[in-house]
Amino acid sequence: MNFLTQIDNLALIALLLVSGAALFLPTLSTLISGKGLSPTEATIWINRRKAHVLDLRAEEAFKAGHLPGAKMANVASLEAAIETLKLDRKRPLVLVCETGSQSRKALARVQKLGFLEVGVLEGGVQAWKIAALPLVK
Structure with missing residues (x-):
C-alpha cells in the first residue's frame, strides 16, 4: 500500500468514528438526562x-x-407538590414549562422521587x- 492509501483509510476510519459518536450522543443524553419530547410525542404519552x-x-x-390534564406545581416546592398530588410513580410523567429550560432543570429532582419514566416537553408551552395543539383555560 502506498502512503496516500493509508491516509485515505485513516480518514475514513476517523469519519466513521465521528459519525458513530454523533449518532450515539443523543441516545446517551436521553439516558442520562431524561427524554426530550416533541409536542407530538408528548401527546402520545398523554x-x-x-x-x-x-x-x-x-x-x-x-x-x-395549560396542557389538557396538567397539574400545576411550584418549582420551589416541587417535591411537596408531587406528594400532595399523589402522582403514580409507575406512570410516565411529562414536565412542562414555558420554554423547556425550567423543566430540564427540574428533571433530576423528579427522577430522585422515584418516577420510572420522565419526559420534558422540548420548547415548552411555546412549542x-x-x-397548534389545544390549551385548556
Whole structure:
C-alpha cells in the first residue's frame, strides 16, 4: 500500500468514528438526562400511555392556558407538590414549562422521587402553541 492509501483509510476510519459518536450522543443524553419530547410525542404519552402532566409555570400562566390534564406545581416546592398530588410513580410523567429550560432543570429532582419514566416537553408551552395543539383555560 502506498502512503496516500493509508491516509485515505485513516480518514475514513476517523469519519466513521465521528459519525458513530454523533449518532450515539443523543441516545446517551436521553439516558442520562431524561427524554426530550416533541409536542407530538408528548401527546402520545398523554393519550396512549396515560402520562401525568406537571406544569411548572407560575399560576397566572397556568390559568391563561395549560396542557389538557396538567397539574400545576411550584418549582420551589416541587417535591411537596408531587406528594400532595399523589402522582403514580409507575406512570410516565411529562414536565412542562414555558420554554423547556425550567423543566430540564427540574428533571433530576423528579427522577430522585422515584418516577420510572420522565419526559420534558422540548420548547415548552411555546412549542405546544406553535404545533397548534389545544390549551385548556
